[in-house]
Amino acid sequence: MNLCNFVFFISPTKPSLTLTTRSFKCSSSPPTSHQLKLADSLQLQTLNILEWPSVCNQLSAFTSTTMGSSAARGGQVVIGRSPQESRRLLDQTSAAFALHLPPDFSGIEDVSEVVESAVSGQLLSIREICAVKRTLWSARALFEKLEKIGEQSERYYPLLEILQNCNFLTELEQKIDYCIDSKFLVILDRASEDLEIIRLERKSNMDDLDTLLKGISTKIYQAGGIDKPLVTKRRSRMCVGVKASHKSLLPNGVVLDVSSSGATYFTEPRDAVDLNNMEVRLSNAERAEEQAILGLLASEIAQSGSDIKYLLDKVLEVDLAIARAAHARWMNGKCPVISSGGFENDGLSINIEGIQHPLLLETSLGSLTGHATSKSGNSIMWCEENGVMGQSLTFPVPIDIKVEHETRVVVISGPNTGGKTASMKTLGVASIMLKAGMFLPARNHPTLPWFDFILADIGDSQSLEQSLSTFSGHLSRICKMLEVTTKQSLILIDEIGSGTDPSEGVALSTSILEYLKDKVNLAVITTHYADLSLLKKKDSQYENAAMEFSLQTLQPTYRILWGSTGESNALNIAKSIGFDEKVVARAETWVKRLMPDKAEKRRGLLYQSLMEEKNRLEVQANRAERIYSNVMDLYNEIKEEANDLPKRETALKAKEAQKTRKEIITMKSQLETIVKEYEAKIATASIDQLNTLLKESESAISSIIEAHCYTEESSATDAEASSLSVKLGDQVIVRELGNKLATIVEPPGTDGTTLVQYGKIRVRANVSGMRGIQSSSDTAPTPNSQSQIKKQGQRIKSLKNLSEVKNSEEIVYGPAVQTSKNTVDLRGMRVEEASHNLNLALSTFRPGSVLFIIHGMGTGVVKESVLQILKKHPRVLKFEQESPTNYGCTVAYIK
Numbered sequence: 001m002n003l004c005n006f007v008f009f010i011s012p013t014k015p016s017l018t019l020t021t022r023s024f025k026c027s028s029s030p031p032t033s034h035q036l037k038l039a040d041s042l043q044l045q046t047l048n049i050l051e052w053p054s055v056c057n058q059l060s061a062f063t064s065t066t067m068g069s070s071a072a073r074g075g076q077v078v079i080g081r082s083p084q085e086s087r088r089l090l091d092q093t094s095a096a097f098a099l100h101l102p103p104d105f106s107g108i109e110d111v112s113e114v115v116e117s118a119v120s121g122q123l124l125s126i127r128e129i130c131a132v133k134r135t136l137w138s139a140r141a142l143f144e145k146l147e148k149i150g151e152q153s154e155r156y157y158p159l160l161e162i163l164q165n166c167n168f169l170t171e172l173e174q175k176i177d178y179c180i181d182s183k184f185l186v187i188l189d190r191a192s193e194d195l196e197i198i199r200l201e202r203k204s205n206m207d208d209l210d211t212l213l214k215g216i217s218t219k220i221y222q223a224g225g226i227d228k229p230l231v232t233k234r235r236s237r238m239c240v241g242v243k244a245s246h247k248s249l250l251p252n253g254v255v256l257d258v259s260s261s262g263a264t265y266f267t268e269p270r271d272a273v274d275l276n277n278m279e280v281r282l283s284n285a286e287r288a289e290e291q292a293i294l295g296l297l298a299s300e301i302a303q304s305g306s307d308i309k310y311l312l313d314k315v316l317e318v319d320l321a322i323a324r325a326a327h328a329r330w331m332n333g334k335c336p337v338i339s340s341g342g343f344e345n346d347g348l349s350i351n352i353e354g355i356q357h358p359l360l361l362e363t364s365l366g367s368l369t370g371h372a373t374s375k376s377g378n379s380i381m382w383c384e385e386n387g388v389m390g391q392s393l394t395f396p397v398p399i400d401i402k403v404e405h406e407t408r409v410v411v412i413s414g415p416n417t418g419g420k421t422a423s424m425k426t427l428g429v430a431s432i433m434l435k436a437g438m439f440l441p442a443r444n445h446p447t448l449p450w451f452d453f454i455l456a457d458i459g460d461s462q463s464l465e466q467s468l469s470t471f472s473g474h475l476s477r478i479c480k481m482l483e484v485t486t487k488q489s490l491i492l493i494d495e496i497g498s499g500t501d502p503s504e505g506v507a508l509s510t511s512i513l514e515y516l517k518d519k520v521n522l523a524v525i526t527t528h529y530a531d532l533s534l535l536k537k538k539d540s541q542y543e544n545a546a547m548e549f550s551l552q553t554l555q556p557t558y559r560i561l562w563g564s565t566g567e568s569n570a571l572n573i574a575k576s577i578g579f580d581e582k583v584v585a586r587a588e589t590w591v592k593r594l595m596p597d598k599a600e601k602r603r604g605l606l607y608q609s610l611m612e613e614k615n616r617l618e619v620q621a622n623r624a625e626r627i628y629s630n631v632m633d634l635y636n637e638i639k640e641e642a643n644d645l646p647k648r649e650t651a652l653k654a655k656e657a658q659k660t661r662k663e664i665i666t667m668k669s670q671l672e673t674i675v676k677e678y679e680a681k682i683a684t685a686s687i688d689q690l691n692t693l694l695k696e697s698e699s700a701i702s703s704i705i706e707a708h709c710y711t712e713e714s715s716a717t718d719a720e721a722s723s724l725s726v727k728l729g730d731q732v733i734v735r736e737l738g739n740k741l742a743t744i745v746e747p748p749g750t751d752g753t754t755l756v757q758y759g760k761i762r763v764r765a766n767v768s769g770m771r772g773i774q775s776s777s778d779t780a781p782t783p784n785s786q787s788q789i790k791k792q793g794q795r796i797k798s799l800k801n802l803s804e805v806k807n808s809e810e811i812v813y814g815p816a817v818q819t820s821k822n823t824v825d826l827r828g829m830r831v832e833e834a835s836h837n838l839n840l841a842l843s844t845f846r847p848g849s850v851l852f853i854i855h856g857m858g859t860g861v862v863k864e865s866v867l868q869i870l871k872k873h874p875r876v877l878k879f880e881q882e883s884p885t886n887y888g889c890t891v892a893y894i895k
Contacts, residue, residue: 039453039484042477046456047075050428054359059438062326064105067312068319077320080435083338083450089321089437091158094335096325097439098155103145103322107138108315115309118302126185129297132308133176139315140168146318162317167307172300179293187290195289202282209275213240216250216269225249232266236283237276239268324438331361333439336430337447349405349449349522350427354398355442357426358433361396397558398443399423407543408517410524411532412560414547419558420526421458423547424492427524428454431490449521453489455481471500478512482519491516491523498528506531517541546609561613641761667704674700726754726767734758735769735880818852818889826866827856834862835869842875842894849894856888866890 047053053075060072071077080086096102114128143163150160176182179191189196210231217229217240225246232239234256241264242250253267268276301308327333339349397419403410412420430440431454440446457477474495481491496512497505506529513535516523525532536542548559678697685693726732730744737758745762746755753764824841826834838853845851853870855863870879870892879892 035484038480042455042480042484043453046454049456049458050425050432051359052429052432055429058358059323059327062323062330063319064102064322065108065315065319067110067316068323071316071320072323077436079432080437086435086437086450087338088158090335092162092321093324093328093437093439095156095159096321097328099149102326103142105142105319107134109135110312111135112309112312115301115305118298119305123291123295124298124301126180126187126294129176129294129301130180130182130185132301133173133182136169136173139311140170142315142318143168159318159321162314166311166314168311169304169307172304175300176297179297187293191293192289195286195293198282198286198289202279202286205275205278205282209238209272209279212272212275213238213269216240220246220249223249234266236280237268238272238279239266242267328439331358331441333441334444334446336434336440337445338434339447339449348402348447350401350403350447352401352430352440352446352448353443355401355426355430355440355446356396356398357422357429358441361441399426399558399560401427402562403522403543406541408520408522408541409513410522410543410545411535412524412526412545412547413528413530413533419547421494423560424494424524424526425458428456428490428492451488451490451521452486453484455485455489456492457481458492458494482515485520487521489520491520493523493525496525496527502529505529510535561610563609637761670704671701726770726772730772732756733771734765736765737763822850823852823854825854826862827854829862831861831865835865838866838869842873845894847894851892851894853890853892854888855890
């Protein structure tokens with residue numbers, strides 16, 4: 001019978017590690033208590049084997065509260081019980097990672113023991129009650145800080161959500177604050193009416209007692225009974241000092257104490273006895289009333305005990321999330337992605353590039369306390385982006401782990417001390433860190449599955465108490481692991497089948513791997529048995545990997561060669577550590593005698609595999625270099641064009657303005673000449689001649705207007721645009737380039753597109769979005785333009801001065817050049833906010849403006865709202881939707 005869907009969980013509030021079950025979908029009976037206990041024991045052993053407690057201790061250096069530090073050092077870090085819970089933990093870490101500065105945890109204390117004492121009926125001290133009050137206040141301040149941050153962006157919501165449903169017990173906090181002065185740790189008079197009355201009576205009584213004793217002591221001093229007036233307290237009663245020789249000055253006085261020399265008596269005068277008795281009674285009454293107040297506050301805390309404990313757990317959860325983010329910054333970690341089991345990521349279920357073991361990073365990154373944390377005030381010192389994160393690490397050597405979806409067993413071979421075990425441990429620790437919501441010290445976006453069980457057999461399992469040898473110890477542990485594995489488990493076995501006869505070890509190991517292949521998600525094993533590497537040829541569910549070994553330096557490189565098989569290189573290692581050359585030479589002779597063909601064949605296969613890998617990497621490197629060179633060339637061209645645009649725009653505007661001024665001056669001069677001639681002739685002309693002169697003047701004005709009037713159509717119909725015939729070398733206005741002038745560099749294709757060049761940039765554009773450019777001499781006025789000229793001439797005939805001509809001109813839109821001043825960015829806004837900002841911009845922009853509206857793509861809701869507003873707004877003449885050159889942006893022309 002197999003166990004299904006076990007989930008390991010570390011409770012954040014209990015001191016022990018517990019194993020829980022999420023669901024069992026087995027065809028047979030549910031798991032027995034023995035199997036649950038066995039699974040619990042194996043998982044705990046695996047955590048110790050993979051040194052998870054050390055990783056948790058590393059994380060404790062980044063916590064901000066004593067609760068978080070204690071929980072992390074004790075290994076009490078939450079590990080997700082399901083993929084959903086692990087994703088939630090990763091979301092919390094990502095939200096904390098995005099914070100510019102960590103929230104303040106100062107004032108938050110672990111008051112769980114105080115709450116337990118209150119629940120058990122014990123009386124709490126003022127200091128303990130004030131600790132509860134400070135914790136409640138600080139927890140509420142923490143939530144308000146996170147709530148303020150959450151208003152800026154939804155990406156902080158996973159962190160805010162932790163404290164969302166907590167009861168911060170504001171009334172209890174206010175009640176404690178009303179009764180106790182937390183600064184001086186005293187109960188205030190207003191705590192109860194009886195306490196206030198008692199303290200008033202005690203003050204009045206003490207004033208009377210003090211006045212009385214000061215008067216008596218002064219008389220004793222004047223009578224020579226003491227060197228100076230002395231009023232003091234002995235045995236909790238107020239008294240005066242008097243010399244032994246003058247004790248008769250206080251008849252019937254009660255001697256409370258005598259000085260060490262016996263020369264001074266501390267005597268309570270008879271008149272002060274009643275006042276002292278009253279002081280004792282009032283003092284006892286005050287103490288009893290204070291105890292009653294503390295008892296009431298302790299009772300309030302006991303009643304809210306469950307809420308306080310829940311709040312502490314949630315604060316601890318926030319602290320650990322912040323600590324995970326700080327830990328990620330310290331080691332330059334990347335957020336892992338939980339693979340869903342499909343064939344994304346190039347068909348890889350595990351795709352981790354350049355991962356390093358977090359425990360080995362301490363030697364490279366330095367002291368945790370020096371780089372990552374500062375415990376003063378229990379606040380984390382947030383790592384800067386250009387600090388430790390920017391270091392280029394050479395140790396530990398980064399490794400790549402790439403496993404395809406259909407692979408179930410990975411066989412890693414290679415020399416001793418070559419990094420096989422360290423690589424396997426790194427995969428195991430990375431899998432646990434993913435479940436715990438921690439980032440991984442890797443590059444890019446590390447991807448790996450969520451494993452319910454991560455079971456490992458690494459190290460010496462021999463036991464003298466159980467009469468187990470090394471081989472039998474390993475075998476016993478593997479047998480237990482097989483009993484509890486599921487389809488979602490990760491199995492890690494180091495040196496499988498070692499410690500016995502090689503032939504039997506190979507046979508047993510092969511059988512175990514055949515069994516694991518159908519029972520687990522992934523099994524990773526290391527071995528020196530070359531026969532196990534041959535399993536890949538028979539079954540595609542196997543994969544080989546070898547630890548690289550440099551034959552030149554006779555040292556391992558600690559890198560994994562996927563798809564290759566490695567040799568143990570025992571003789572090379574023996575030579576490198578100083579063995580006698582005769583011993584090594586004799587061993588090489590024996591190797592050739594025992595398996596000459598196999599040794600030569602393996603050496604040849606390994607060399608061939610390495611050469612193929614080298615050639616493949618060289619091809620990829622050359623291809624990447626070419627792509628990079630092309631990208632940089634294009635980048636430099638675009639950069640030059642972008643830098644030159646303002647100058648070209650300024651020069652073009654200046655040229656057009658100068659040309660327009662000249663035309664206006666010429667036109668004005670011509671019109672003035674016609675007017676003067678007309679005025680000169682009408683002085684002597686008859687009525688019949690006036691009509692002729694008027695017609696001649698009107699004809700002359702129309703000719704002038706026709707010569708200086710531009711009749712370019714504002715828009716063309718789709719039929720006219722589609723009928724445009726372009727050929728190689730033609731200059732056209734391209735709408736997709738923002739109505740820029742470009743040159744045809746390639747004949748139009750059958751798909752209705754052609755290649756045009758604008759400056760140094762070449763793009764493919766639709767022919768239907770182009771307008772041809774023709775010279776004025778070749779262009780005959782169209783019927784429409786002639787009618788327009790005639791109408792405009794008739795209007796000008798009725799004008800009385802040139803200023804009216806200027807005011808009658810229609811609005812001419814300049815080139816559609818996008819700048820920060822004519823752009824409205826609506827991305828990230830809700831529909832209502834976006835609509836308001838757009839309407840405001842449409843109302844404030846001057847006539848003739850070109851407005852660029854960036855709405856992005858997303859769900860398309862904001863875009864649809866923008867289009868509806870532009871269609872109905874009275875100030876919008878027309879608008880153009882996005883094109884390949886301005887994707888996610890709509891251009892509007894203001895009337």
